[in-house]
Amino acid sequence: MAEKRVLIFAGGNMSPVYLEEIRPNDLIIGADRGALFLVEHGIDPHISVGDFDSITQDELDKVRSASGEIITCDPVNKDLTDTELAYVIALDHQATEIVMMGVTGTRLDHTLANIQIMLRGLQHQIQSAICDTHNYITLTGSTSVIQDRGFTYVSLLPLTPEVTGISLTGFKYPLENATLRMGQSLGISNQLVEQEGTIRIESGLLLIIQSRD
CATH class of the missing domain: 3.40.50.10240 (Thiamin pyrophosphokinase, catalytic domain)
Structure with a gap:
């Protein structure tokens, strides 16, 4: 298509x-x-x-x-x-x-x-x-490639009770097979260190928020 x-x-x-x-x-x-x-x-x-x-x-x-x-x-x-x-x-x-x-x-x-x-x-x-x-917001349930759009931060927030198997490449604070649960702030205020970064998850739904003040 x-x-x-x-x-x-x-x-x-x-x-x-x-x-x-x-x-x-x-x-x-x-x-x-x-x-x-x-x-x-x-x-x-x-x-x-x-x-x-x-x-x-x-x-x-x-x-x-x-x-x-x-x-x-x-x-x-x-x-x-x-x-x-x-x-x-x-x-x-x-x-x-x-x-x-x-x-x-x-x-x-x-x-x-x-x-x-x-x-x-x-x-x-x-x-x-x-x-x-101030924000560019997307949603993923699998793999997402994040382009550097000139925003300062990239934050990850679960849209389901938990998101498992989170792995990040191209970010200041990498994660490998991590789990995020609603109510946790672990995924807030990460930063890209390359022109693009890759986010992979195994289960759940993850909000990706590029932001600046």
């Missing part, structure tokens, strides 16, 4: 620097206020989705005119967040990689839900990532 990367721009903390992630063949989805962000920065979303309860009617008209397709839903009678709706659309379009921006911010409940959404991609063998100005 040909590679198909999908970028989702949502309504959380946004920055024009995120636009630098866009590549010529990316499918661009704007979720609610994220669609307006794209339009206001000269990017026409291929798909805009959401209840659009966070923008005015004039702003929604701008989004409608700029979007290749718009999918609306009722702001009350819906089971999914706007970000999850966008993620489902990305899966329906047979994405091979999904990068989400504007999905972190002051609402910790939304941030945690968006981190957990990546599990759905992993179940379909699709790599997902969350990107903001």
